[in-house]
Amino acid sequence: MRHLACIAIFGLGSFISPVHPTPGPSPQNQERGVESAFPSPSLENQENGVQPGFSSPSPRFKGRGWGGVDSGKSNAHPLNVLVLYSDDQRYNTIHALGNNVIQTPNLDRLVKQGVAFTRAQTMGGMHGALCVPSRAMLHTGRYLNDLQKTGDVIPAEHTTLPEYLQTKGYQTYAIGKWHNDKASFARSYTGGAALYFGGMHFPKDGGQEHPQFVNYDPSGQFKEPNQNASTYSSELYANEAIKFLNQQTTTSKPFYCYVAFTSPHDPRTPTEKYRKLYSKEQVPLPANFLPPTPV
Numbered sequence: 187m188r189h190l191a192c193i194a195i196f197g198l199g200s201f202i203s204p205v206h207p208t209p210g211p212s213p214q215n216q217e218r219g220v221e222s223a224f225p226s227p228s229l230e231n232q233e234n235g236v237q238p239g240f241s242s243p244s245p246r247f248k249g250r251g252w253g254g255v256d257s258g259k260s261n262a263h264p265l266n267v268l269v270l271y272s273d274d275q276r277y278n279t280i281h282a283l284g285n286n287v288i289q290t291p292n293l294d295r296l297v298k299q300g301v302a303f304t305r306a307q308t309m310g311g312m313h314g315a316l317c318v319p320s321r322a323m324l325h326t327g328r329y330l331n332d333l334q335k336t337g338d339v340i341p342a343e344h345t346t347l348p349e350y351l352q353t354k355g356y357q358t359y360a361i362g363k364w365h366n367d368k369a370s371f372a373r374s375y376t377g378g379a380a381l382y383f384g385g386m387h388f389p390k391d392g393g394q395e396h397p398q399f400v401n402y403d404p405s406g407q408f409k410e411p412n413q414n415a416s417t418y419s420s421e422l423y424a425n426e427a428i429k430f431l432n433q434q435t436t437t438s439k440p441f442y443c444y445v446a447f448t449s450p451h452d453p454r455t456p457t458e459k460y461r462k463l464y465s466k467e468q469v470p471l472p473a474n475f476l477p478p479t480p481v
Contacts, residue, residue, distance in 0.1 A: 372406025
């Protein structure tokens with residue numbers, strides 16, 4: 187498999203990590219002659235507009251673009267891209283980023299092997315569902331005031347990253363939540379599984395325990411009724427992502443795989459296995475927590 191760039195994104199922060207085949211530009215890897223999947227902060231890269239830990243799809247960048255696009259290097263190899271997108275999660279819920287209460291071993295591994303951005307901020311939105319414009323901004327690279335109105339609809343003239351990557355020979359695959367319009371999803375992704383077009387898994391509809399989903403529809407219509415899964419939402423999406431990754435071969439097209447989880451968004455109903463790891467007495471309330479308003 188080609189190099190895999192894993193991008194984990196949270197409500198108020200994100201980090202980018204190369205997870206295969208190298209853990210990053212550490213001294214040990216340099217001694218072994220192993221190259222990182224990301225450009226180094228060299229003077230050449232800075233002059234070309236390339237920042238360490240980030241590769242831009244924009245043609246104006248002449249360094250290492252997504253998949254070697256416009257890089258000017260004949261030996262550039264396309265990166266496979268895996269995006270892990272959690273829902274309503276702050277960056278400081280990660281153990282490796284300073285939270286000593288929560289256990290997050292897999293996310294800790296990504297932090298240690300990659301680049302963590304702890305000052306990223308959500309720009310807000312025009313209604314209560316702040317993830318809607320955030321998803322539109324992620325896909326288009328536009329700021330909040332450059333979106334169409336609330337960001338619920340991503341118009342055709344706002345090219346998405348997966349759309350752009352298709353023009354460079356990528357297969358684009360989505361799993362999980364899509365809280366924007368179906369038309370923009372249809373033109374962005376050439377495949378997918380366990381898709382949820384909505385905001386949250388309401389308990390009356392199955393909740394996180396039996397989340398609703400639809401299968402990918404090549405026509406882009408998605409008129410089939412929702413089904414209910416037999417497993418917890420996070421496991422459903424993770425299993426589909428693993429299945430997709432295992433299907434890739436050395437002759438497969440490079441891929442952009444977007445996995446959008448619906449946790450820890452409410453209803454906050456973790457499985458008993460993880461619920462019993464913590465007690466309410468041991469989890470401190472945030473400094474800005476306020477008691478209920480008196481009636």
